[in-house]
Amino acid sequence: MAERKSERLMNLIFLLLSTRQFLTKEQVRAAIDDYRASSDDAFNRMFERDKGELRDLGIPLEIGSFDPLHEDMQGYRIPRDAAELPDLELTAEESAVIGLAAQVWEHAGLAGQSGDALIKLKAAGVAIDTSAVPLAQPRITAGEPAFDAVWDAVRAHQPIRFPYGRTGEDPVQRHLQPWGVLSWRGRWYVGGHDVDRGEPRLFRVSRIRGDVTPAGPADSYTVPPDTSVRDLAASFTVNDPVGEAVLHVRRDRALPLRRHALSVTELDDDLDEVVVGYRSTWELASTAASFAPHVLVVSPPEARAMAVDVLRASVEANA
Amino acid sequence: MRPSARDVQRRLALVPYLQSKQGVSVDEVAREFGVKPRVIRKDVEQLMMTGVGSLGGEMIDIDLFAFEDDDRIYISNADFMTRPMRINAGEASALIVALRALRDATSGEHVEVVDSALSKLQTAVGGQSPESVAVVLEAVDQSILTTVRQGLGAGRRLEIVYTTPSRDAITTRQVDPIATFVREGHEYLDAWCHRAGGQRFFRLDRIERAEVLDVPVENRAVAPRTAGDGFFAAGDGGLRVELAVAPGARWVVEHYDAEILDDTGETWIVSLVASDEAWARRLALRSGGAVRVLAPDSARAQVTEHARSALAAYDGLTPATEEL
Numbered sequence: 001m002a003e004r005k006s007e008r009l010m011n012l013i014f015l016l017l018s019t020r021q022f023l024t025k026e027q028v029r030a031a032i033d034d035y036r037a038s039s040d041d042a043f044n045r046m047f048e049r050d051k052g053e054l055r056d057l058g059i060p061l062e063i064g065s066f067d068p069l070h071e072d073m074q075g076y077r078i079p080r081d082a083a084e085l086p087d088l089e090l091t092a093e094e095s096a097v098i099g100l101a102a103q104v105w106e107h108a109g110l111a112g113q114s115g116d117a118l119i120k121l122k123a124a125g126v127a128i129d130t131s132a133v134p135l136a137q138p139r140i141t142a143g144e145p146a147f148d149a150v151w152d153a154v155r156a157h158q159p160i161r162f163p164y165g166r167t168g169e170d171p172v173q174r175h176l177q178p179w180g181v182l183s184w185r186g187r188w189y190v191g192g193h194d195v196d197r198g199e200p201r202l203f204r205v206s207r208i209r210g211d212v213t214p215a216g217p218a219d220s221y222t223v224p225p226d227t228s229v230r231d232l233a234a235s236f237t238v239n240d241p242v243g244e245a246v247l248h249v250r251r252d253r254a255l256p257l258r259r260h261a262l263s264v265t266e267l268d269d270d271l272d273e274v275v276v277g278y279r280s281t282w283e284l285a286s287t288a289a290s291f292a293p294h295v296l297v298v299s300p301p302e303a304r305a306m307a308v309d310v311l312r313a314s315v316e317a318n319a
Numbered sequence: 320m321r322p323s324a325r326d327v328q329r330r331l332a333l334v335p336y337l338q339s340k341q342g343v344s345v346d347e348v349a350r351e352f353g354v355k356p357r358v359i360r361k362d363v364e365q366l367m368m369t370g371v372g373s374l375g376g377e378m379i380d381i382d383l384f385a386f387e388d389d390d391r392i393y394i395s396n397a398d399f400m401t402r403p404m405r406i407n408a409g410e411a412s413a414l415i416v417a418l419r420a421l422r423d424a425t426s427g428e429h430v431e432v433v434d435s436a437l438s439k440l441q442t443a444v445g446g447q448s449p450e451s452v453a454v455v456l457e458a459v460d461q462s463i464l465t466t467v468r469q470g471l472g473a474g475r476r477l478e479i480v481y482t483t484p485s486r487d488a489i490t491t492r493q494v495d496p497i498a499t500f501v502r503e504g505h506e507y508l509d510a511w512c513h514r515a516g517g518q519r520f521f522r523l524d525r526i527e528r529a530e531v532l533d534v535p536v537e538n539r540a541v542a543p544r545t546a547g548d549g550f551f552a553a554g555d556g557g558l559r560v561e562l563a564v565a566p567g568a569r570w571v572v573e574h575y576d577a578e579i580l581d582d583t584g585e586t587w588i589v590s591l592v593a594s595d596e597a598w599a600r601r602l603a604l605r606s607g608g609a610v611r612v613l614a615p616d617s618a619r620a621q622v623t624e625h626a627r628s629a630l631a632a633y634d635g636l637t638p639a640t641e642e643l
Contacts, residue, residue: 002323003365009327010369018371018399031371057324058407084402088443094436097421097429101436104417114417115353116328117410122351123336123403134472135429138420138501140454154451155412168569168582180451186505206573223451230453248636255482255489255527290605291487292629296636308633311626313608318622 022075096132149212180229241277568609
């Protein structure tokens with residue numbers, strides 16, 4: 001069955017590609033075995049479905065009149081210029097880079113699509129030797145169950161709804177007009193207009209705990225111009241420091257803290273005074289506690305008091 | 320894309336491909352198209368059933384003797400299609416996002432190559448630009464990246480100063496670079512470590528300093544490894560720890576992909592693979608009592624020991640309100 005359909009589609013594409021004239025529906029029917037052998041109704045249904053398949057394959061179908069005197073006689077053809085891959089004039093190095101890019105996705109669907117693109121280039125005579133350029137090989141994974149549905153919705157500009165929540169919480173239905181997806185630290189996020197809250201929001205795709213369903217037709221909203229998911233993410237992930245904290249840090253310890261230090265002053269053979277910017281008292285206190293006993297919060301006093309509380313609570317819980 | 324649609328895509332690409340490579344072997348086509356030879360044979364058999372239809376009366380012709388006896392493909396009557404179909408929007412998105420990730424992981428002269436490939440591809444697909452997709456890799460110091468690449472390209476040993484955050488330790492190591500790769504948003508160096516006496520992964524953003532030494536890398540039968548899931552960078556091991564997690568620290572479960580052993584009570588019992596005991600200790604210390612280490616006992620003992628020692632130091636510290 002699948003083979004017959006594939007054969008029919010290929011014949012349809014070859015027929016409409018090789019004609020300069022618009023071919024009427026009846027002419028198309030006469031040229032394709034399956035269509036000819038079908039009843040009128042079956043042919044009409046089959047032809048509509050096949051036109052949809054061409055659209056899914058990304059092959060443009062032009063509808064026009066083959067006879068200027070009989071405008072009601074509509075016909076079909078595939079415009080060669082728009083349908084065919086133009087010559088990219090790639091250098092050997094550029095071809096190699098595209099070959100490497102086709103290996104980046106570790107996700108069945110997207111790896112398949114980048115592979116399909118590569119095959120088209122090879123069919124156009126592009127030789128691909130990935131050893132021509134030594135590059136680091138990024139790998140993009142997308143194991144989140146909801147990823148495919150979210151990716152499709154973003155590309156189709158389709159509003160979606162989904163149950164959302166962390167492990168251990170009851171999921172809540174959310175409505176979103178997705179603007180884009182973002183991979184950050186190996187995790188996927190989807191950003192867009194949160195319909196329930198009436199403002200831009202970022203959702204972690206792994207926290208979508210069930211089916212993603214359409215909440216409206218495709219192309220039913222517009223993404224604000226100059227929207228970058230990267231900026232959207234930055235606005236949610238980076239807070240400006242609220243103040244400066246003074247820490248006592250043992251020499252060669254707490255390297256991640258030292259890396260972001262505003263200043264480091266030697267106090268004695270073994271101790272430095274390190275000044276850092278901090279975003280919240282809790283974050284500062286718990287980070288300092290995580291380096292215990294090598295980091296002490298000297299000021300501000302509320303962070304110092306909280307660091308002491310955090311340590312006491314750890315002793316109590318683990319004693 | 321449905322399997323049948325993928326078949327159509329491949330067969331459409333085969334028509335111009337085979338015309339430009341008359342007499343190509345089935346095996347070579349299979350290699351180029353990334354499928355099994357029997358798939359290509361089936362494709363060719365079906366191509367013979369297609370053409371411009373009964374209006375033109377022409378079907379694609381394959382030299383059957385060469386095909387059946389020598390596994391070679393000669394194609395004729397197919398000049399109605401000499402170029403492949405355009406790269407469609409979905410394919411373009413996948414490839415362009417991948418190229419951008421590649422660009423982020425690239426430094427030096429190769430950035431230009433990636434940029435020109437990107438721009439030619441974007442032009443060819445009609446300017447469809449997936450602005451709606453971004454892949455952010457962790458920022459790596461460009462000078463470190465360049466030094467590592469130099470060592471790799473010239474086959475020279477590197478001296479690196481490397482930090483292991485879980486142990487809060489810093490080490491100087493001589494390594495023979497093998498390859499770099501990117502995984503889960505981080506860029507890694509795969510190298511033979513002379514200090515460890517074995518092949519190790521190093522996260523580039525944890526390399527504090529790097530220097531190319533005037534020593535060629537040793538010839539050693541090492542293959543670049545593909546980092547599978549659950550691998551650890553240098554200095555990291557792999558230790559199973561069991562934790563009691565209070566409601567306020569349930570983020571731990573999701574963040575570290577912990578296995579839930581018991582979630583019937585308020586406090587969950589979970590298990591996860593940590594790099595070492597120090598990692599578990601630091602997690603418990605930062606949680607302010609919301610994470611209790613159940614096993615191993617030695618890690619739990621470390622938590623109280625380190626916390627008590629810090630509390631004693633706070634007692635001896637000049638009060639914060641006084642000028643220091």
